[in-house]
Structures are given as C-alpha cells and as structure tokens.
Amino acid sequence: MMFTLMSAMNVADPDEPPQKLEGKGIAIVVCWILGLGSLVAWNSMLTIGDYYYVLFPDYHPARVLTLVYQPFALGTMALLAYNESKVDTRKRNIAGFVLYFLSTLALIVVDIASSGKGGVVNYTCICICVAGFGIADAHVQGGMVGDLAFMKPEFIQVRLCSLYNRFKIGFFVNDLFVALLQSFFAGLAASGALTSGLRLITKAVFDKTSNGLRKGTMLFLAIATFFEFLCIFLYAFVFAKLPIVKYYRAKAAREGSKTVGSDLAAAGIQTDPNQRAGIDGKDPERLSNKQLLIKNIDYALDLFFIFVLTLSIFPGFLYENTGKHSLGSWYPLVLIAMYNVWDFISRYIPLIESIKLKSRKWLMIVILSRVLFVPAFYFTAKYGDQGWMIVLISLLGLTNGYLTVCVMTLAPKGCTGPEANALGNILVVFLLGGIFLGVCLDWLWLIGNGSF
Numbered sequence: 016m017m018f019t020l021m022s023a024m025n026v027a028d029p030d031e032p033p034q035k036l037e038g039k040g041i042a043i044v045v046c047w048i049l050g051l052g053s054l055v056a057w058n059s060m061l062t063i064g065d066y067y068y069v070l071f072p073d074y075h076p077a078r079v080l081t082l083v084y085q086p087f088a089l090g091t092m093a094l095l096a097y098n099e100s101k102v103d104t105r106k107r108n109i110a111g112f113v114l115y116f117l118s119t120l121a122l123i124v125v126d127i128a129s130s131g132k133g134g135v136v137n138y139t140c141i142c143i144c145v146a147g148f149g150i151a152d153a154h155v156q157g158g159m160v161g162d163l164a165f166m167k168p169e170f171i172q173v174r175l176c177s178l179y180n181r182f183k184i185g186f187f188v189n190d191l192f193v194a195l196l197q198s199f200f201a202g203l204a205a206s207g208a209l210t211s212g213l214r215l216i217t218k219a220v221f222d223k224t225s226n227g228l229r230k231g232t233m234l235f236l237a238i239a240t241f242f243e244f245l246c247i248f249l250y251a252f253v254f255a256k257l258p259i260v261k262y263y264r265a266k267a268a269r270e271g272s273k274t275v276g277s278d279l280a281a282a283g284i285q286t287d288p289n290q291r292a293g294i295d296g297k298d299p300e301r302l303s304n305k306q307l308l309i310k311n312i313d314y315a316l317d318l319f320f321i322f323v324l325t326l327s328i329f330p331g332f333l334y335e336n337t338g339k340h341s342l343g344s345w346y347p348l349v350l351i352a353m354y355n356v357w358d359f360i361s362r363y364i365p366l367i368e369s370i371k372l373k374s375r376k377w378l379m380i381v382i383l384s385r386v387l388f389v390p391a392f393y394f395t396a397k398y399g400d401q402g403w404m405i406v407l408i409s410l411l412g413l414t415n416g417y418l419t420v421c422v423m424t425l426a427p428k429g430c431t432g433p434e435a436n437a438l439g440n441i442l443v444v445f446l447l448g449g450i451f452l453g454v455c456l457d458w459l460w461l462i463g464n465g466s467f
Contacts, residue, residue, distance in 0.1 A: 038257035043198045045254050046163065050202020051209065052112065052246030053155045056119045057084065057148050058207045059239040061330050062214040062351060065344060066232045067141075068334065070133040078331040078457055083142045085451040087149030092157050092447050096440035097304075100433065104162050105277035108250055111154030116243035118147035123236050131229045156203075157443040161274075163195045164427045164435030200423060201362040204416050207355030213238060214348060255279075271301060272433045301433045308441055313375050314426040317382050318419070318442055319449035324385045325415045326453025328392055329354055332460050333408065346401060353405050354412040361416035365424065372421045382418055 060080060067076035095102055125140045217235055221227030254260060264275040265284065308315060333350045365371040372378055388411055395403050426442060427435040 038259040042195060042254070042257050042259055045249050045257075046195045046198040047202040047205065048249055049155075049159060049246055049254070050199040050204075051206045052115065052202075052242050053152070053159065053199075053206070054203045055206040055210060055239050055242045056115045057152065058210040058355070059119070059235060060122075060145065060148070061207075062210045062348070063232045063235055064330065064334055064351075065218075065348060066228050069228060070131070071138050074138055075331070075461075077334040078454070080142065080145050081326070081331065081454045081457070083145045084149040084152075085447065085454050087146045088152045089149075089444070089447040089451050091150045091153035092440070092444050095153060095157055096437075096444045099157075099161060099304075099437050099440045100273060102158075102274060103277045104158055104274040104436075105255070107154050107158040108162070109247065111151045111158060112243060112247045112250060114147055114151035114154070116240060116247060118144045118151065119236060119240045119243055121147070123233060123240065126229070126233065126236075131226070153443075153447070156447075157440045159199055160423070160443055161436035161439035163199055164430070164439040200416075200420050201359065204355070204359035204362045208352075208359040210235070210239070211348070211352035211355045215345075215352060218345070218348065267433070267436070270431045270433060272436060274433075274436060301431055301437075304437055304441060307430075307434060307438050311426050311438060311441075313379055314422050315442055315445040317378055317422045318446040319452075320382050321385070321415060321418050321422075322446055322449030323453040323456065324388060325411065326450045327456040327459075328388065328411060329408075331454075331457040332392065332396075350404065350408050354408045357409045357412035358416040361413045362420045364417050365420045372418070373425060375425075378418065378421060381414075385414055 061077070064077045067080075095107070121144045122141065125137060125144070129137045213235055214231075217231030218228075221231040221234075224230065255264075261279070261284065264279055268275050268279060302310070330351060333354075334347045372381065388407070391407055392404075395407055423442065427438050430438055
C-alpha cells in the first residue's frame with residue numbers, strides 16, 4: 016500500500032507545532048559532525064603541509080594542491096547547482112562523503128606504497144587525491160547547505176548546546192534553519208581547529224623520534240579517514256530518521272521539492288506526487304535560479320569577496336612568505352592553528368543577536384574593508400615580528416567565520432523549500448568561485464622573491 020506524506024508512520028501533521036517534534040538537539044550535533052567531516056580531509060592536507068614541504072620542497076605544495084583542488088570543486092559545484100532540482104540530495108551527499116573517505120584513505124596508501132618518498136609520480140598521485148577532495152566538497156557542501164535550508168519553521172526556539180546551559184547563558188535563535196546551518200558551518204570551522212590541534216600534538220609527540228614527521232602524518236590521516244567514515248554512517252542511518260528532519264523534508268516535498276524523495280524513503284515515508292501538485296495539477300511555482308540570483312546578488316558577492324581575500328593569504332602566504340622566526344618549523348603550524356581556532360570561535364558569535372550583522376549594506380561595507388588585510392600582512396611579514404603576525408592571522412580567521420555565518424543564515428529567509436535549496440547551491444558556487452580566485456591571487460606573493 017502506498018503511504019502518502021501525511022499518513023506515513025511517524026510523520027507530523029502539517030499543522031502540528033514543530034516544538035512537539037523530537038530530535039532537535041541530536042540534529043544540531045549531527046550537523047556539527049557532518050560539517051566537520053565536510054572539510055576535515057582538506058584541512059588535514061593543509062595542516063600536514065610541513066610534511067609535504069619536506070618531500071616536495073620545490074613544488075610549492077600549499078599553493079599547488081590548493082590550486083588543484085579548487086577547479087574540480089568549482090566546476091562540479093556549478094554543474095550540480097545548474098541541475099539542483101533534478102539531483103537527489105541523499106545520493107549526492109552520501110557520494111560526497113564516500114569520495115572523501117576513499118581519497119583520504121588513498122593518501123595513506125600512496126605514502127605507504129612509496130615508503131614516504133618524494134618524486135613527480137607520488138606528487139601526481141597526491142594531486143589526484145586532492146582533485147577527489149574537490150569533487151567531494153562540491154557534492155557535500157552544496158548538498159548540505161541546500162538540504163539544511165529546508166529547515167525553516169517560523170516561531171521556534173532552540174537552545175544550541177549544553178555548554179550554554181552550564182553557564183546559564185540564554186542564547187536562542189528564532190528558527191531551526193539558523194541553528195542547523197550555523198551548526199554545520201561551525202563544524203566546518205571546527206575541522207580546521209581540530210586538525211590544527213591534532214597536528215600540533217602529533218608533531219610534539221613524534222618530533223624527536225626516528226621518521227617522526229611521517230609517523231605523525233600517517234596517524235593524522237588515519238584519524239581523518241575515521242571521521243569521514245563516521246559521517247557516512249550518520250548521514251545515511253541517523254540524520255534522515257530524526258523526526259524534526261522528517262517533518263521539514265516532508266514540508267519541502269509538499270512545497271514542490273523533488274530532491275528529498277530518497278531521504279524520505281530512507282525514513283520510511285513514501286511521497287505521493289499528486290500531493291505536491293497545486294489546484295491546477297501543476298507543481299507549486301518557484302523563482303528560477305536566475306531570479307534567485309538577482310534577488311540575492313549582494314549575498315552571493317559577499318561570499319565571493321570574503322573568500323577571495325582569505326584564500327589570497329591562507330595558507331600559501333603563511334607557509335612561504337612569513338620569513339624565519341624563533342618558532343622555527345612550528346611557526347607556520349601555529350599560524351594555521353590560530354586562524355582555524357578564531358575562525359571556529361567566530362562562527363558562534365552570530366548566535367548573540369545583538370551583535371549579529373543583519374544589514375545588507377553594512378555586510379558589504381565590512382567585507383570590502385577586509386582588503387586592508389593585504390597591505391597589513393605585507394608590512395607585518397617584512398617589518399613585524401611573529402607576535403604581530405599571530406594577531407593579524409587571528410583577525411583574518413575571526414572576520415572570515417563571523418561574516419560567512421551572517422551571510423549564509425540571512426540569505427535563504429523568506430524562500431520556499433525548493434527555492435532555499437537552489438539558493439544554497441548558488442551561494443556555494445560563489446563561495447567556491449571566491450576561493451578559486453583567491454588561490455590564484457595567492458601566487459602573486461611569490462613575484463620578486465626569486466622562488467616562483
């Protein structure tokens with residue numbers, strides 16, 4: 016017997032208050048872990064850059080690997096965004112996490128097979144794995160942002176984590192969409208903070224041992240591989256079955272979304288195509304991708320400019336253009352760690368409504384003013400000491416995380432489920448476009464220093 020959306024087991028009535036549904040807290044935690052898994056593999060590559068600089072000292076690993084990564088991410092994301100209404104979200108996200116897992120595992124296999132040696136062949140194999148990261152990123156990041164954009168109840172208050180309870184701080188947000196999307200983006204930043212912390216620990220533990228740098232790197236990649244496997248399990252078998260998630264996916268299906276069918280089926284819900292149709296038998300109308308882009312062009316450009324600036328400095332400049340200091344080989348790792356920690360912390364700042372930037376005009380002004388970081392980094396690297404550089408990189412991470420979350424949580428408000436999914440994919444295209452241009456501009460730092 017074919018169950019319809021509203022008669023399926025464990026599905027809430029469309030008029031039932033969302034507050035009665037269970038799984039809010041678990042959904043937020045799962046989103047955080049999925050966000051972590053979405054970038055933990057790539058952040059691992061950035062954080063073990065010191066190892067690859069030993070193996071490939073003349074190949075500019077931090078810059079080349081980032082440049083390899085981005086075209087695959089941007090090209091795949093553009094293709095998926097163009098066809099977002101036809102792409103099954105569940106298959107897309109699972110495929111992305113599986114590719115992350117296989118590519119991270121392949122890095123370990125390549126290193127073991129080559130006994131930790133350099134060379135063009137090994138470098139090429141690493142580049143292929145990195146290209147896999149780019150394709151996986153396009154699947155997961157765009158898919159998850161579009162998926163979470165469905166979660167938009169009108170009057171719901173979600174306490175975000177027990178940490179706030181512990182300190183009796185009443186931070187609330189006014190809709191679940193903001194909570195889940197913010198949690199996902201906080202997880203993205205947490206991947207950087209976690210990988211930096213683990214890298215510093217493994218370096219400290221293995222630094223004085225025989226072949227210690229390689230041992231630390233292998234342990235590090237093994238941990239990253241485990242996290243990717245965990246994400247496959249959580250998304251495939253946990254997230255889709257949470258009552259709160261089923262409720263809003265069913266709501267999105269009623270609004271005309273065709274991308275959530277597999278997720279609903281995995282939760283034991285069969286969709287009825289006739290229930291999506293309007294009175295005239297047609298699917299509910301929605302804005303086209305072009306109309307959505309025109310309506311939200313400032314938000315798209317915000318993300319583009321944020322990441323153009325950030326990636327023109329991070330990570331290549333930090334590894335190759337900051338000079339020699341008393342921290343020695345620890346210096347670039349400390350800079351990477353400081354960026355990641357402040358990027359992570361800043362993604363929780365918008366939870367405090369009084370200091371969340373909501374004006375579209377002021378968002379653009381603040382984002383464009385970040386161009387001042389370019390001369391600041393140049394003169395600090397040339398004339399300043401390591402303390403000033405640490406402060407500067409912390410500010411870069413702070414503004415990157417804060418502004419990203421502000422833009423991504425404000426943009427989809429007022430959209431229907433299918434529109435929010437499409438807009439989420441469009442925004443990620445601009446985000447990745449900014450990253451790609453920033454990576455290209457990062458090479459300009461090498462002009463005139465004799466090492467291009």
